[in-house]
Amino acid sequence: MFTAITFSYASILRSTAQIKLPMIINTLARFINTFLNYLLIGGKMGFPALGISGAALATVIARILxxxxxxxxxxxxxxxVAAMNISKTIQNLSFLPSLVWQALLLLWWGML
Structure with missing residues (x-):
């Protein structure tokens, strides 16, 4: 779930020509994941050696962060991206026929 949210926001940012922020955050998450893998897989710096479970835990923590x-x-x-209100944007598309607008609105509210 966290990955889907992050990918969605990153894709929207990239489509609006803001590519640095998703790249920096993704790179930071990879470094966090690598460091946590080092700690949790092999049991370094006082952490327990968890093996494959440690890798999974490190990935989940990195994705949440x-x-x-x-x-x-x-x-x-x-x-x-944070200011977008999709339902109002759909309503402001006056060139769409009423039936299409209602279908889009029903689909949007059905996803919530």
Whole structure:
């Protein structure tokens, strides 16, 4: 779930020509994952040696941190992505016929 949220925000940012932020956050998450793998797989610096379970745990922790960092920066710095309201955007598309607009709105609310 956290990966899907992060990928969605990163894709939206990339499509609006803001490629540095997702790249920096993704690189930071990879470094965190690598460091946690080192600690948890082999049991370094007092951590227990968990093997494959340690790798999975390190990946989950890194993905959660990646998602939290992405959302925090987006909303703190008020990026355009954070200000988007999709249901109002769909309503403002006056060139769509009424039937199509209603179908889009039903689909949107059905996903929530």
């Amino acid at each position: 990646e998602c939290l960092i992405m959302i925090t920066i987006l909303y703190k710095d008020k990026y355009v």
